[in-house]
Amino acid sequence: MFNPLIRKLSIASDFTESDNRALNDVIVEPHSVAPKQDIIRTGDRPENVHLVMDGIACRYKIMPNGDRQIVAFLLPGDFCDLHVAILGEMDHGIATLSPCKMIEIPRTTINDLTENYPRITRALWWATLVDEAILREWIAGIGQRMADKRIAHLFCELYLRLKTVGQTEDHSFTLPITQQELADALGISIVHANRMLMDLRTRNIMVMRGKHVKILNYDALKAFAEFSPDYLHLERRSENGNGQRSVSDKGR
Amino acid sequence: MFNPLIRKLSIASDFTESDNRALNDVIVEPHSVAPKQDIIRTGDRPENVHLVMDGIACRYKIMPNGDRQIVAFLLPGDFCDLHVAILGEMDHGIATLSPCKMIEIPRTTINDLTENYPRITRALWWATLVDEAILREWIAGIGQRMADKRIAHLFCELYLRLKTVGQTEDHSFTLPITQQELADALGISIVHANRMLMDLRTRNIMVMRGKHVKILNYDALKAFAEFSPDYLHLERRSENGNGQRSVSDKGR
DNA sequence: CCTCCTTATTATCGTGGGTTAGTGCGTAGG
C-alpha cells in the first residue's frame, strides 16, 4: 500500500525524491488503536502530532446535554492536530471510530520539515486550508440542505477523499462507522439517518450496508446532493501555480 | 482609534516595537466599501490580501437553489483571504454587510512579514487556527442547538470578538446586519430569527433593535446559550508559551 | 412632509424531522 500521506499531499506539491524520503522517514511503525477510543480530549495539550494511517477517526464536540457533534472525519493521510501547539488547549476531542493505525510524530520533526522542505511546508498548508474549506462546506450543508441531500453530499465527499488515498474500489468503499455516528456528523437523529439511508437505497442511488458503501449511480448521487467537488481543491497544483490534471472527479 | 489588527494579534504574541512598526506599516490608508458589495467572488484568485479595518463583512456560500449560508462574520482586524494563494480558487465569496473600511495588502508584504517576523508569523497562525475553531463551533451550534440558543450563542461570540478589538461599550455594541443576514448565518428562516429575537427581548436577556445590540443580562445570556469562550482562545499566550503543565491534567 | 424601499414584525398553516419505543438481526464470547 502506498503511503496515504504522500499520496494526499502530492496533490498540492510536486515532491522531489528528497521530499519523498523526508516524508517516508516520518512514517515509523504505526500503532493500532481500538475503535471508539479517545486519542485526544478537550483541554489536552498534545505533545506529539497524530496522523491517521488507516481506519477512520473523528473530531467531535460534546454539548452540555451530552449530545455529540462530529465536526470532521479523519481519513488515512489526515493529521489530527498539526498545529494545536499554537493554540494551547484542544477545544474539541478526537476519537477513533473504527480500528485505526496511527502515527505519532514529534513536534520537532514537524518543525524540521517546515524549516527545510518548502514543498512539504506548502503541502501541509494546503492540507490545513482544505480542512478549513471542508468545515465551511459542512456548515453550509447542515445549515441549508435537507437531511437526504446532506447524507448524499457527505458520501460524495467521502468517496472522493477516500479515492485520493486509494481506499476506494470502483464506486465502493469501506466506511466503518455506525448510523449513529453518521447522524452525529450530519446534525440529524439516528432514526432520521436510517430513514434517509433507506430512501437512497430504495431509489437505487447508493447502499450502505454495515460497513460497506456502494454507490450504485454516482451521477445520480452527485446530482441529488448537488455536489460540486471544488471545495476539496483536488486539482493537482504544481508549485508556481495551477496544474491541469485532475485526480479527482472524472470517474464514473 | 487603536489598530484592531495589532489589538487582536497581541493576544497571540508579545510584540516588540519592531513588530508593531512592521504591522503598522501594513496599515496604509483604508478604502471604503459600501454595504452589500462583493469583495471576492467564488472562483476568484485574489492577488492581494484583504483586511477588514472597520465594519462587518462575511464569508458566504450560495446554494444551488439560491439560498445563502453565511459561514463567517469578518470583524475589524480579521483577514478575508490570508492564505488563499495556496488553494488557488476561492470556494466561497466574501461581501460587506455594513459600510466597511478595508485594506489591501500585497502578497509580497505578507511574505516579508512571515519571513522576517517570527512573532507576527506565529500570531497569523494563531488567527487562522482560531478561525478554524470558530467554524467547528458553528457546526456544533447549527447541528445541535435549538434556534433560540443558537442566536444567544452567536451574540456571546460576537460580543467577545468585538470586545477584543475595542468595539464594545459596556455590554452594548453596534451590529450593522439585518435579521435576514443573521438568519443566513444561523441556518434558520428570517421569520424564526425574528421570533427568537423577540423572545430574548421579552425575557429581558438582550435586545437587538436595528443595528444596536444591548445585552441586558450577560450572565443570563451566557447561561441560556450554554456559552463557553474556550474555542475563541482569547487567553493571552506568551511567546514560548507552550505551557508547562504536564500532558495529563485531563480533568473530567 | 411625502414617497419609496428596505427591514421588522405578526399570524396562519403545513411539514421535516425529533422522540420514544419498540422488533429483529448479526456476531462475539462463553
Place this chain on the structure above:
DNA sequence: CCTACGCACTAACCCACGATAATAAGGAGG
C-alpha cells in the same frame, strides 16, 4: 449451541421551524 449486546430498522406521535403573506415601521432622498 445459546446468550448478550450492539446496531439496523420500523412505527406512531408531536413539535420546532419553514413558507407564505400581509402589515407596520424606519430611513434615505426629494
